[in-house]
Amino acid sequence: MPSHSRSAAHRPSTERLTRAAIVDTAIELADRDGIEGLSMRRIADRLGVGAMSLYRHVPNKDALLADMTDEIAGRYPYPEPEPGWTWRDRVDTAAEIDWQLYRLHPWVLFTFAVPRYNFGPHSLACLAWLTEGLLELTDDHREAVAMGLEVWSYIAGVALQQVSAAMLAARVDEHDESSGLTALLEGTPRRPSPAALAPLEGTGLGDLLDPVRQLRSGLSAMCDGFAARSRTSTPDRPH
Numbered sequence: 001m002p003s004h005s006r007s008a009a010h011r012p013s014t015e016r017l018t019r020a021a022i023v024d025t026a027i028e029l030a031d032r033d034g035i036e037g038l039s040m041r042r043i044a045d046r047l048g049v050g051a052m053s054l055y056r057h058v059p060n061k062d063a064l065l066a067d068m069t070d071e072i073a074g075r076y077p078y079p080e081p082e083p084g085w086t087w088r089d090r091v092d093t094a095a096e097i098d099w100q101l102y103r104l105h106p107w108v109l110f111t112f113a114v115p116r117y118n119f120g121p122h123s124l125a126c127l128a129w130l131t132e133g134l135l136e137l138t139d140d141h142r143e144a145v146a147m148g149l150e151v152w153s154y155i156a157g158v159a160l161q162q163v164s165a166a167m168l169a170a171r172v173d174e175h176d177e178s179s180g181l182t183a184l185l186e187g188t189p190r191r192p193s194p195a196a197l198a199p200l201e202g203t204g205l206g207d208l209l210d211p212v213r214q215l216r217s218g219l220s221a222m223c224d225g226f227a228a229r230s231r232t233s234t235p236d237r238p239h
Contacts, residue, residue, distance in 0.1 A: 017049055019057040023067045027105070030068065035107045040064075062116060069111040070120030076101045077122070078129040088223050090133035094126070095155050095219055099212075102159035109160055112152075127152075137230040147226055154218055162211045182209070 025046050030038050040061065044051040058064045076097050081090065102109055111117040119127075130148040131141065138144055183189050187202030207213045 017047065017053060017057065019067070021047065022054055022058055023064070023071050026064055026068050027071065030107045031105055035065065035110060065111055066117045066120060069108060069117045070122050072101065072105050072108050073120065073122035073126060078126050081133070085133075087133035087136045090130055091151055091219060091223055094130055094151065095215060098152070098155045099159060099215065102156070102163060106163040109156055109163055112156060134226070137226055138234065151219070151222065154222060155215065158211050158215045158218065161214075 022043060025043050026038060029042060029046065038061075040054050041051050044054055058067065078090075078094060078097060112123075127145065127148055130151065131144045134144040134147045135141070137147070180190065181197075182205065184193050184197060184201055185203060185205050185208065189201060193201050
């Protein structure tokens with residue numbers, strides 16, 4: 001009877017199995033199916049090895065997710081600052097790079113949010129890079145790190161809306177109703193509009209719900225707030 005499993009002749013030797021190969025394969029699967037579809041068995045099947053052989057290189061799935069997260073952070077490093085860059089340039093650059101990262105690897109949004117998976121060497125290097133710029137605003141390293149984390153949280157929050165919309169798009173029937181805000185802006189509200197929103201009824205979507213606009217506008221406002229706070233606490237610093 002023919003076997004549905006790979007023969008020994010076609011199965012890669014476990015001697016050639018490496019932690020890097022396991023992490024790369026896991027990333028490919030997570031990019032395609034999300035982390036909810038990731039399992040040691042599926043990784044082993046893709047590599048053509050037994051599942052137990054993976055544990056010689058990766059102790060458990062938590063360790064694997066941490067390695068995957070830091071590997072992705074390492075693939076999207078922040079660049080060397082150009083001459084004349086300010087802290088705002090660093091914030092804008094971080095936003096551009098992180099937005100691309102989340103678009104191509106949406107599962108990282110969830111692992112970045114879990115401390116035991118985040119803040120490996122590459123993530124810490126990126127945080128240090130951002131902190132170096134924000135130290136233009138304060139002498140307090142803790143405050144600079146806090147501002148960097150706030151920037152990251154805002155970027156991730158806007159990206160989550162975009163990623164969630166993309167993930168759900170395939171499941172939405174063409175006859176499903178639009179959101180309440182979209183209907184209001186399009187002039188077809190399903191119920192009376194709240195007084196503060198009534199002037200927008202029928203004015204069109206414009207770019208109000210555009211995530212890229214939200215990202216840029218929100219970060220600009222956040223940076224203005226950082227600068228204003230710095231002017232109050234350190235009036236002699238450039239802002």
